[in-house]
Amino acid sequence: MYKKCLLFIFLSIAADSIAQDRLSENNLYRCQDENCYKESIEKIITLILPAGSKVESIEKSEFPGIYKVYYGDIQPLYVSENGNYFIYGQMFKIEMQTASMTDDGSAFGVEPIVSNLTDLNMLEKRLSFMQEIKQSELISFESDDQKHEITVFTDVDCAYCRKLHKEIKQYNDMGITVRYAAFPRSGLGTDVFNKMVGAWCSLDSKKAITNLKNGKNPSLDFCDSQPVAKHYAIGKKIGITGTPAIVTEEGELLPGYYSAEDLLKKLKG
Numbered sequence: 001m002y003k004k005c006l007l008f009i010f011l012s013i014a015a016d017s018i019a020q021d022r023l024s025e026n027n028l029y030r031c032q033d034e035n036c037y038k039e040s041i042e043k044i045i046t047l048i049l050p051a052g053s054k055v056e057s058i059e060k061s062e063f064p065g066i067y068k069v070y071y072g073d074i075q076p077l078y079v080s081e082n083g084n085y086f087i088y089g090q091m092f093k094i095e096m097q098t099a100s101m102t103d104d105g106s107a108f109g110v111e112p113i114v115s116n117l118t119d120l121n122m123l124e125k126r127l128s129f130m131q132e133i134k135q136s137e138l139i140s141f142e143s144d145d146q147k148h149e150i151t152v153f154t155d156v157d158c159a160y161c162r163k164l165h166k167e168i169k170q171y172n173d174m175g176i177t178v179r180y181a182a183f184p185r186s187g188l189g190t191d192v193f194n195k196m197v198g199a200w201c202s203l204d205s206k207k208a209i210t211n212l213k214n215g216k217n218p219s220l221d222f223c224d225s226q227p228v229a230k231h232y233a234i235g236k237k238i239g240i241t242g243t244p245a246i247v248t249e250e251g252e253l254l255p256g257y258y259s260a261e262d263l264l265k266k267l268k269g
Helices: 002-022 034-046 117-130 159-166 168-173 191-201 205-213 228-237 260-268
Strands: 057-060 066-070 077-080 092-098 110-116 139-141 148-154 176-182 245-247 253-255
Touching: 034 057, 034 066, 034 077, 092 117, 110 117, 117 228, 139 168, 139 205, 148 159, 148 260, 159 168, 159 205, 168 176, 168 260, 176 228, 176 260, 191 205, 191 228
Parallel strands: 148 176
Antiparallel strands: 057 066, 066 077, 092 110, 139 176, 148 245, 245 253
16 A cells, blocks of 8 residues: 555656656646546646556546546546646546435435446446457357347357356356357467467357367368457456356356356346
């Protein structure tokens, strides 16, 4: 915690110092519209981002005077409108609501409801990235009585991915449709990547991925239209580091293996 505080102080001082050198205060405070604030924020924040990173979007937050800056991570930086201060962490909102009522209809008072705005921001951002994946790009095992739908980022050599796949009928029987996206953990151009490209290019992709998850190495074709590299890049953007990784319809990320019964409880909850 102490180290994080020192890092925040250091970066804030660095941002402020750089800003004073590169941008005059008169320019910063001359802003009269949102676009001007965004331009000032981008100029300053760009100076302190890690090498290779860039500002992708800047949006107003619910906190007055604070903007959300996205730079390749689904968790934003929260930045002051003059760009001189920022926080990388959680933002919360307190709303007051009427507490429980008595039998005669009178209220006991009010109680605070705390919501995590950062979590909500991340859900929205994750969903926006997931919308870049067309359903036709996924290898789907559909339930005849679908109540829930999940996208599973998978690796054909991953032990728990294989365990999940062996139980695919149990998920389907409980009303859960499973759609696979590709996430070769070893990276692009590797043996696993090539296997997964072959599965996605196969005329019977469901059979091909089943064979691979059963340890078989069938002869597979390759095609230019394969989405494996695209899925992998999106998986990285939304915070996936291992497989299986389940993304719900609401955008929640559930890392790791869940039995059909446990997953159904989670989805209902």
